[in-house]
Every structure is written in C-alpha cells, then in structure tokens.
Amino acid sequence: MGMTITEKILAHNSGQEQIEAGEIVNAKLDGVLANDITAALAIPQLQEMGYEKVFDAERVFFVMDHFVPNSNVNAAMQCKVCRDFARASDLKYFYDVGEMGIEHVLLPEKGHVLPGDVLIGGDSHTCTYGALGAFATGVGSTDLAAGLAKGELWFKVPPSLKFIYEGKLPRYVSGKDLILYTIGQIGVDGALYKAMEFAGAAITELPMDGRFTMCNMAIEAGAKNGIIAPDEITEKYVRMRARRPCQIYTSDADANYEKVYTFDVSALEPQVAVPHLPSNARNISEVKSITLDQVIIGSCTNGRLSDLRAAAALLTGQKVHPYVRTIIIPGSQEVYLQALKEGLIEIFISAGAAVSTPTCGPCFGGHVGVLAAGEVCLSTTNRNFVGRMGHPQSAVYLASPVVAAASAIKGRVASPWEVV
C-alpha cells in the first residue's frame, strides 16, 4: 500500500518503513515553536518535569508575538518569564521586539522549517508549515513542554482527506478564498483529527504565500495538519533560506485517502465568512450591504508581502472610508522592510490607514484594534468566533486582503471589482 505525504514524514521521523492512519507513533521533532502565551505556561511545566534546558537550543524557536510589544503589565510579566528562560537556556532563536514577526510568517522566512520536517508549535496555526511539505501541528503547553524536554512526541497518524482544485483562479481570487470556500463546504469539524492535503491545477499555480494561507486555516476545519507536496515553487522558496538539508516527500499514486473532494474553482467568487464561524463562507455578491467600523489586514494568515502588495494595488491613490479604522500589520520585519522599500507603506499611510509593527494583537482580541459592542470588522485573519476580536457583541467577517482593501475604501463589505 502506498503512503500519503503525511504518513511518509511521520514514518521517517519515527524510524519506520510503513505506517498507516490510526497508528500511534513516537516521532522525532525537527523543531519546537512557542509564543509568549504558550511558552509562559510550558516553561514551569518543563521545569516540573525535571528539565532545566531544552533538548536542543538550536531547534527551539520562541517568538514573542501575541501581547507584544507588551500591551499591559500582565503581558510584560508573562514575556519576562520567556525572556529570562531563553537567556538562561541559551536559546539560539529567541525573537523579541525589533526582530520578531508573527511566528508563522517568521519561521518559514528564516528557514527554520523545511520540507519533510516534523514540527510542533504551541499555537493552533502551526499547521501553516504544511505549505512547505512539512508535518506541522499545534499543541497545548503540556505537549509543548514534553517536546521541549525530549525532542520527540507521540502522534496518532491522521487519515488524509484530499482536496483537488481544478481550473484557473479568476482575478482577485486567492488562497484565502479557496480555504474559506473549502471550510464552507466541509464545516468547522469537517476534517476533525485529519490531514487536509491540497492539490490540483489551482494549487500548482498558487504562489507560496497563498499556500501558507491555505494550510494556516486547516485547523479551522478541525484538521491536525494541512499539507501541500513540495514542487518548484516550494524549492525556490526554500533554496534561498535553508541552512540544512531537507527531504522532499510526495504522496504515492496508490496512497489511501479517506475521501477525495474535487472543486472546479475557475468561476469562484471572492469569499467572505460571516459571523460567527469560519465555515459561514458566502460569495461576496451575497454580503455587500454590511457596514464596517474597522478593517484589519495582516496576521499569520494574510500578513505576507504578496498580501500587502495586493492591498496596496487597490489602495493606491484612494482614501479609506472616514468611518473605517484601517489597520495594516506586516507579518514580519522582513515583510515590513520590503513593503517600505516598495513604497507600499507610503500608499497605506496616504490612504489613511494605520501601519503597525508586527503583532498578533487584534486577531485574538488582545490589543491594537479591539472592538466595542455593536462594532463590525472585516479582517484578513482566521477566526470570527463570538467575541474573538473584543466585545461579545462585536462581529467579524473574514476575507482576503483585496476584499479588505476594497471594503476599507467603501466603508462596507465590497468586491475589489467595485474600486478598480
């Protein structure tokens, strides 16, 4: 029996020739990630387990990105726990203010995660790295502590679902639209405990940034991991960044899939997920009467350079609506600097948008754009749960950067075609 890419990676890292869905394996970890919220919980647990140091100071990545730059005293205290531990443990890769980006934008950019890796992260969106052909999954702080201690962790091998996207994506339709559409089709538990493998002509044509966006939101369908087989686009991305060898895996032709979905996306409209679940995906033509108070462009889902370029293309020479607070957050210092060099930051500021240093802040209702009761935000982030970005009576609509830019201009949910 052939194996899927997910099975092959887990087999390799657990020292086995052949594994199948449902088996429990103990796998070696190529990387362990934590942020200021989850590391703060894991550090005392690690010490409780009897470990003062991590398994490998060059395979652990701490990124201070959630309540950073520190939003209040509690956040500062929490980050201090991480900072003190990182220094005491000689962590080679500790990313703090000035260097840090949003973890899932930063790690691939720095070459810390490569095709064929097994990586866990104390953050549910760790599944982002599947876009590189790695097995990456989010864990809680106890599993995180175990991974930090031992450099290995047990996994139940997930069954795989295959999603084949046929056709050529229309203009202004992106990876974000593909994944929102997919979650809309299968629901927020449609891939519970499973691997979501993305393939097909539209994926072959999809740039790396769009692939990161798709794998990032696999968790919003309940998946354990999202994954895309590496190809020339992946190799080109990795070649510039990798500082160690990596292993390319692809699924066998006779690999076992629990289900195969085929979508023709050649006429797909931009998608908007209406409150309060990411699975409430609608065609944009169905939701255009919604008035907005805030627009966020950024996050681990859509804070990459091509996201900012797409937004800037629509905002050039335009003004955002006077009632819409528009906040744009580059996902990393590299993204920020490149956006600056390309003139994108000037376009945003001239359009009346605020530009922030990288942070997860508004996405989880932490800081930098928290909503009041009754307010409505359109955001390029990943979750629109009740109260996600602030008051329980606020509302969040999820969409792509071009829809966000068009909506910021119009003051309501708008299609990019309305402003070009």
Added chain:
Amino acid sequence: MGKAFVFGDNIDTDLIVPGKYLTLSTPAELATVCMAGLAEDFVLRISEGDIFVAGRNFGCGSSREHAPVSIKAAGVSCVIATSFARIFYRNAINIGLPVLESAGAAAGIREGDEVLVSMEKGLIINQSTDESYTFTAFPKFILEIFQAGGLVDFIKMQHK
C-alpha cells in the same frame, strides 16, 4: 456526581477563555474566567463536581491550554460531548480533565440533570431520568498517562 451544564455545537476556546485573559496563567486565576465568553460571571454558577455536556467539536479554535485548565480549576469534573476538537482533547487529557465522547449522553442530558460518571465502567448515568450511556473507552497508551497523573508526571517518572 454533579449537575449538568448543557452547551451546543462548536464551543470554541475563545468562549471558554477569551483572548483578553491570556495573560493569566495559574489555575486559580483561570478558574475565575471559565466560560467568560458566554457570561463574565459564569464561574459563580459552577459547583465542585459539576459536568459540562456539549454537542460537536467542543473546544475548537486555539491551542490555549488555559481552556481545559480553566474548566478543571473551576471545579468541573468532566466534559461529555458528541465530539471534541483535537488539540483541546489532547490538552484535557494532558492536564487530567476527563473528556468523554458520547453522542447519546450529549443528546439525552438536559440542563440541570444530576449526572454520575464511572470512568472504570465507561458509564454515564443520568440520575434525573434513570438513563445511562456508554462512552468510548480510552486506549491503553492514554490510560498510562492518566495513571501517571497527567503527562508532566508521566515524563517525570520516565526521566528518573
């Protein structure tokens, strides 16, 4: 034994512990904000031993272990649901909060029912209606972690 709180499908971790409370980290602090996304003072309704009952995909969303820690620290003895989101499920086991999958119990138990759970027999008894339900037994591997008192103690034992 305890009284049941009944929730619907897709109870997410932002409802259990809203993002603004993620600067809290001790169980005692997290207990005070249990289910604060539904009602800020929800914790006041909970008595020691009470049981949460929910539909599909309980605990979806973030990986925050704050969510199961908060539920456990608030005095809830177990969560029964039709299904659980996978990170929450594993986190709950790791911190020693029993999470029981039983579609029958999730459908049959009503708010305020007195519910008794036998982990050993794999049985959920609704004492208010005299109905009983079985739940999916834990595999041996997980039971070993339970027997050690959670993953931290499990690793501690291995490390010695």
